[in-house]
Amino acid sequence: MLYFLAYEQINDLLNALRTLGYTCMGPQVQDGTIVFDELNHAAQLPWGVHDMQKPGYYRLQQSEKKEAFAWANGPQAIKPLLFKPKESLWRVQKNDDGKLIFKEIMPDHKPVALIGARSCDLAAMAIQDKTLLKDKFIDKQYQWHREHLFVIAVNCSYSGGNCFCVSTQTGPKATSGYDLALTEVDKGFVVDIGSDKGRNLITTLKCIPATETNSRQADTRTAQAASMQTKRMPKNNSRELRNILMNHLDHPRWHEVAERCLSCGNCTAVCPTCFCHHQTETPVAQGDGSVHAREWDSCFTQGHSYIHGQVVRDTTEKRYKQWLTHKLGTWWDQFDTSGCVGCGRCVTWCPVGIDLTEEMAAIAGESNVVTDKKKGPHDD
Amino acid sequence: MMIDTPVAMKIIAKNEESPDVFTLTLQFMEEKETGYDFQPGQFNMLYLFGVGEVPISILAHGEDNSLYAHTIRRVGRVTQGLSLLKIGDCVGLRGPFGRGWPLDKAQGKDVLIVTGGLGCAPSVSIIHHILKHRERYGRLIILQGVKHSDDLIFRKQYQEWAQLPNVQVALAADISQPNWPGHTGLITELLDQVHLDLSKTLCMMCGPEGMMRATAERLTQLQLPEDAIYLSLERNMECAIGHCGHCQFGGTFICKEGPVFNYPEVKFLLSQRGF
Amino acid sequence: MESRKPRIAIHKFTSCDGCQLAFLHLGEDLLELSEKVDIVHFVEMGPINPLAKVDVAYIEGSISTPDEKERIQHIRANSRYVITIGACATSGGIQALRNFANTKEWMKAIYATPDTIATLETSTAISAHIKVDFEIYGCPVNSQQILASLLSLLHQTTPTASRDKVCLECKRLGYACVMVTKGEPCMGPVTQTGCGALCPSLGRGCYACYGPAENTNTTSFAKWLSSLGLSDEEIARRFLFIQNNAPAFKEEGIKLKGKNKHD
Numbered sequence A: 001m002l003y004f005l006a007y008e009q010i011n012d013l014l015n016a017l018r019t020l021g022y023t024c025m026g027p028q029v030q031d032g033t034i035v036f037d038e039l040n041h042a043a044q045l046p047w048g049v050h051d052m053q054k055p056g057y058y059r060l061q062q063s064e065k066k067e068a069f070a071w072a073n074g075p076q077a078i079k080p081l082l083f084k085p086k087e088s089l090w091r092v093q094k095n096d097d098g099k100l101i102f103k104e105i106m107p108d109h110k111p112v113a114l115i116g117a118r119s120c121d122l123a124a125m126a127i128q129d130k131t132l133l134k135d136k137f138i139d140k141q142y143q144w145h146r147e148h149l150f151v152i153a154v155n156c157s158y159s160g161g162n163c164f165c166v167s168t169q170t171g172p173k174a175t176s177g178y179d180l181a182l183t184e185v186d187k188g189f190v191v192d193i194g195s196d197k198g199r200n201l202i203t204t205l206k207c208i209p210a211t212e213t214n215s216r217q218a219d220t221r222t223a224q225a226a227s228m229q230t231k232r233m234p235k236n237n238s239r240e241l242r243n244i245l246m247n248h249l250d251h252p253r254w255h256e257v258a259e260r261c262l263s264c265g266n267c268t269a270v271c272p273t274c275f276c277h278h279q280t281e282t283p284v285a286q287g288d289g290s291v292h293a294r295e296w297d298s299c300f301t302q303g304h305s306y307i308h309g310q311v312v313r314d315t316t317e318k319r320y321k322q323w324l325t326h327k328l329g330t331w332w333d334q335f336d337t338s339g340c341v342g343c344g345r346c347v348t349w350c351p352v353g354i355d356l357t358e359e360m361a362a363i364a365g366e367s368n369v370v371t372d373k374k375k376g377p378h379d380d
Numbered sequence B: 001m002m003i004d005t006p007v008a009m010k011i012i013a014k015n016e017e018s019p020d021v022f023t024l025t026l027q028f029m030e031e032k033e034t035g036y037d038f039q040p041g042q043f044n045m046l047y048l049f050g051v052g053e054v055p056i057s058i059l060a061h062g063e064d065n066s067l068y069a070h071t072i073r074r075v076g077r078v079t080q081g082l083s084l085l086k087i088g089d090c091v092g093l094r095g096p097f098g099r100g101w102p103l104d105k106a107q108g109k110d111v112l113i114v115t116g117g118l119g120c121a122p123s124v125s126i127i128h129h130i131l132k133h134r135e136r137y138g139r140l141i142i143l144q145g146v147k148h149s150d151d152l153i154f155r156k157q158y159q160e161w162a163q164l165p166n167v168q169v170a171l172a173a174d175i176s177q178p179n180w181p182g183h184t185g186l187i188t189e190l191l192d193q194v195h196l197d198l199s200k201t202l203c204m205m206c207g208p209e210g211m212m213r214a215t216a217e218r219l220t221q222l223q224l225p226e227d228a229i230y231l232s233l234e235r236n237m238e239c240a241i242g243h244c245g246h247c248q249f250g251g252t253f254i255c256k257e258g259p260v261f262n263y264p265e266v267k268f269l270l271s272q273r274g275f
Numbered sequence C: 001m002e003s004r005k006p007r008i009a010i011h012k013f014t015s016c017d018g019c020q021l022a023f024l025h026l027g028e029d030l031l032e033l034s035e036k037v038d039i040v041h042f043v044e045m046g047p048i049n050p051l052a053k054v055d056v057a058y059i060e061g062s063i064s065t066p067d068e069k070e071r072i073q074h075i076r077a078n079s080r081y082v083i084t085i086g087a088c089a090t091s092g093g094i095q096a097l098r099n100f101a102n103t104k105e106w107m108k109a110i111y112a113t114p115d116t117i118a119t120l121e122t123s124t125a126i127s128a129h130i131k132v133d134f135e136i137y138g139c140p141v142n143s144q145q146i147l148a149s150l151l152s153l154l155h156q157t158t159p160t161a162s163r164d165k166v167c168l169e170c171k172r173l174g175y176a177c178v179m180v181t182k183g184e185p186c187m188g189p190v191t192q193t194g195c196g197a198l199c200p201s202l203g204r205g206c207y208a209c210y211g212p213a214e215n216t217n218t219t220s221f222a223k224w225l226s227s228l229g230l231s232d233e234e235i236a237r238r239f240l241f242i243q244n245n246a247p248a249f250k251e252e253g254i255k256l257k258g259k260n261k262h263d
Helices: A007-019 A119-132 A140-147 A196-205 A212-228 A240-246 A252-260 A266-270 A316-335 A356-364 B031-035 B077-083 B117-132 B155-163 B187-192 B209-221 B263-270 C028-036 C066-078 C086-091 C094-100 C103-110 C143-154 C166-173 C178-182 C218-227 C232-239 C247-262
Strands: A003-006 A023-030 A033-038 A049-054 A057-062 A086-094 A100-104 A112-117 A149-155 A180-185 A188-193 A277-283 A289-296 B007-018 B021-028 B043-048 B052-057 B059-061 B067-073 B090-097 B110-116 B140-148 B167-175 B201-206 B229-232 B260-262 C007-012 C038-042 C054-060 C079-085 C134-136
Touching (some): A003 A007, A003 A196, A007 A188, A057 C178, A119 A140, A119 A149, A140 A149, A149 A212, A180 A196, A240 A316, A240 A356, A252 A356, A266 C166, A277 B052, A289 C166, A316 A356, B021 B090, B043 B077, B067 B077, B067 B117, B117 B155, B117 B201, B140 B155, B140 B187, B187 B209, B201 B209, B229 B263, C079 C086, C086 C134, C218 C247
Parallel strands (some): A112 A149, A149 A180, B140 B167, C007 C038, C079 C134
Antiparallel strands (some): A023 A033, A086 A289, A180 A188, B007 B090
């Protein structure tokens, strides 16, 4: 059963979540982009803001429309909340006898309610779960954050210029991984319930059932987002790409893209599924203690492939090839899925605008352009 | 506890194997950790206080297998610092990690061990295992190659093994000193000298990838089936549990699915650069 | 290091003194450290003993006078481990811009009696004169880099520093990319990390004061800056700035300047 949450009820929703002990995190405009930060009031939402995205390009535009989610995405969403950019793992103390005493460091903060996760973000979360949670080994810190997260997804009404989730079958409508999923319609949201926690919240808010008109409009909005997409991943992001990539390790395109690539790692940092991290050690000045932590790393760094005095991937060509053959190729071997969810962030936030769908098109020999594209509302 | 966070270990012996290779023998400092068990070919993460961790293969010994030896080459920041530690000093240990040598598959077979450089260290545990359960295995043939004859470590141990029945040891050095007891040349050339019965041989290799590739190619030329070849690979291993991504080798994490692989699993990528 | 307290010296060459401040900015940690080490020469803080034999010598500044050329040799001879700190010491500093000009003519144009000034034609990095064990980049370097280097040595190992690009740190800290969101030129993608992405945190572009990162692609980056509307001369100036003599930047800068002349 679907419900209706009026714009006026957003603050009630936030209050209810706070009463349950959550810190609310939601989208808001900061420094020319949409970021997730603490959301205390509905007024902080990016009302009427559209995002213009092209390779290496992101601009916000203000319109008169009273819509809170008239944008596709910003540089990050769920990843930094669960797989933190930096996280302490353990602390060690050296006692007077010289013995080392190790102590695990676990996160300790209020649970988080995230408002505004996109379907691509949820698809990415499911993939990170496979890596860090549903594996032989469990990442305890990730697990803690995951267990302390309440997810309110918002289905997309608009797509950005670099979105291609239709071709990766990961959007624009969220299908799982949420407690509540909203679709923005006139004057509010159609609410779909994804969990008991979500149901309880909606009961508390005394939401009325959505009308037939509401639901129809929600479907239209989601269809609108899908029809706005101009890009696609060749071979629809299928396992077939894996074999194409592995059979084309000598393709000249690798060399060509390496001439443009800055090997800066921005693509991997904004990718919602990239999980590479390296371990850091910070001894205290007193000399009797140290903290072992991890932080995001990238396969574009030299440290990533360092072994005893050598760097296995010493050139940009090898690093780019590692990234793409893993993300779209051998990811299948490891996690039975592609590592790409079609969010387009790596394209937008690449400082020199490299478009992975274009690179794949060159290697796979299939176009990355949607041919039966209908006109979107931002095209005028 | 020992997977996510290290436990304290005391250094109870230290041997200088060569100017830049040393062995640290460690013992648990806490009684409760004695349940620790490992398979030959697995590795531990050793932690140097205030500096960080490094993956090192394991060799157990002592009456009750309660001592763990780690042979280490001084090459990076952690190993350099470890080399300066003394008996009685404390280090951290997480482990054991990874998939070890195929003990079951080797039963009833002749076992050919081919190692190069410090690759001999991860093979010591399997040699010990075979010698301890001698009745389960056929001939044991140990081939070790080094760049320069002076680089050979465990010299005494090779001599002792060579004296045992049904064990053959052959050494090769690319460059050798006059008193070198072994072959001067490539390790692959030894394969023709040791009279293998390839119909019932299982090969385990550890060493530089070029050497392992050449050996695997030569052995398959000699009609040893590819799936009778196992090799131990190495990449940057930081977390040791398949999460940090540094040891990805195509579709595998070497720390978790390896470090020991069956040759057909990795043959293709071994021939590619940059993986 | 032996059981006696390691001895430390902080020397200054041609520089603005700003990098030495990184020691003083350590605050409480400096007090902790002074329990573990003897600071025997550090003019900015007090102790003066320029000829002391030390375990670790930190060098600030570039070599730009005949006297400095000689003095650095003594320091090397008296020091077990030499660490250079800052852009001047690691690549010659902003003053290495003189290397691209005619020093004698400049001297004549500026000073009334240029003959009374003893200076070299060039300003060069310390590593051009002696063996340097470890380099800390930045203009200025920061206290955490200094602390990490000293703590590494106290933990009996060599210091290390990431030479990854600023971008990675910027993303970890969640700063908006100024180039992608505003089209503002930012040297982050070719500059090494260590500063904590200070400039992007204030909404402005990185100006490369930490010098080139490892594996830089300056050519592709210069092309992109050009597409943002910068002239070759403007791009060249971004490379030939504080770290103008660092090889990767020098090469790209000279290439762009040459291109400019032919246009």
